[in-house]
Amino acid sequence: MAHALLPTTRFHVRSKRAGGTRSSIRHSSCVHASIAEAERVLVVGASRGAGLAVAKHLSHSEAFVALASTQLDSKDVELLDAGVEIVARGDARDEGFVSKLVKMARPDVIVSCIGGKVGDCRRADYTGNRCLIDAAVNQGVGKFVLLSSIGAGDSEVAIPGPSKDAVMPLMMDKTRAEIYLKESGILHYFILRAGPLFHGDGGESLLSESPTAYGEMSYASLSKVVQDCLTEGKLWSKTYSGVDRGRIYVSNPFVRPLESFEPIPFPIVEL
Numbered sequence: 001m002a003h004a005l006l007p008t009t010r011f012h013v014r015s016k017r018a019g020g021t022r023s024s025i026r027h028s029s030c031v032h033a034s035i036a037e038a039e040r041v042l043v044v045g046a047s048r049g050a051g052l053a054v055a056k057h058l059s060h061s062e063a064f065v066a067l068a069s070t071q072l073d074s075k076d077v078e079l080l081d082a083g084v085e086i087v088a089r090g091d092a093r094d095e096g097f098v099s100k101l102v103k104m105a106r107p108d109v110i111v112s113c114i115g116g117k118v119g120d121c122r123r124a125d126y127t128g129n130r131c132l133i134d135a136a137v138n139q140g141v142g143k144f145v146l147l148s149s150i151g152a153g154d155s156e157v158a159i160p161g162p163s164k165d166a167v168m169p170l171m172m173d174k175t176r177a178e179i180y181l182k183e184s185g186i187l188h189y190f191i192l193r194a195g196p197l198f199h200g201d202g203g204e205s206l207l208s209e210s211p212t213a214y215g216e217m218s219y220a221s222l223s224k225v226v227q228d229c230l231t232e233g234k235l236w237s238k239t240y241s242g243v244d245r246g247r248i249y250v251s252n253p254f255v256r257p258l259e260s261f262e263p264i265p266f267p268i269v270e271l
Helices: 049-059 074-081 095-105 127-138 153-158 161-182 219-231
Strands: 008-011 041-044 109-112 143-149 188-194 205-208 238-244
Touching: 041 049, 041 095, 049 219, 095 127, 109 127, 127 143, 127 161, 143 161, 143 219, 153 161, 153 238, 161 188, 188 219, 205 219, 219 238
Parallel strands: 041 109, 109 143, 143 188, 188 238
Antiparallel strands: 008 041, 205 238
8 A cells, every 4th residue: 555654635536428337346447437527536645556556547537637746756747747737745644734635625535545564653544544534524525435455354364374463553553444434424435455466467356345355456456446436336335355366365374376277265246
């Protein structure tokens, strides 16, 4: 996921065409469905990683995207080249800043890509998301997408044994953020527990409600699933683990790739 000290990123997304095409939860091709007409989307955490990938994907999906930043870096230049407007930058852990930003943006949907790293005591996985969720509730935002990780909540059972002790503090923060969102009163939420993220093609992206699902997920697949959530009503109020078909692993008692002749060891959600 994206680094804990993330720029707060503001996106105004307006569809350039009415309607949209139906897309399945299982998909490998680019998503072409349109975001609802005049729906405003606030994406937080787009300086790198997952947030940057989502920003780029939205910028190519017939949407107008505006990004908050105070100074340009190489990633911002990439977004500018993709047609993203740079506006301002701030710390997601700053309750006052986040409250003012959400009030100013007046979004219909918030997508949180806030995340930290193992061993980073300044990560914002819980504190930043708590500030963002509180601001969403106070401003009456009706939809919230939270990018989490496999290993949070009941998916703790999927964490490979050798790495469990190291990642558990981070997963506990992500679990607290998930619980806070579910108990916030926001009825339309979508929690995506992505597997370890990578650049490249992992094949068809799969979603599962099983806590045992484990594997890697490409940044491209994650971005498509977020887009799908914004256009597919049946994804709301759900928590899914996301992996790519070509990167499924059996995680316990030791980590190994799923062999091509083996069936997928967890149920896949179909619409």
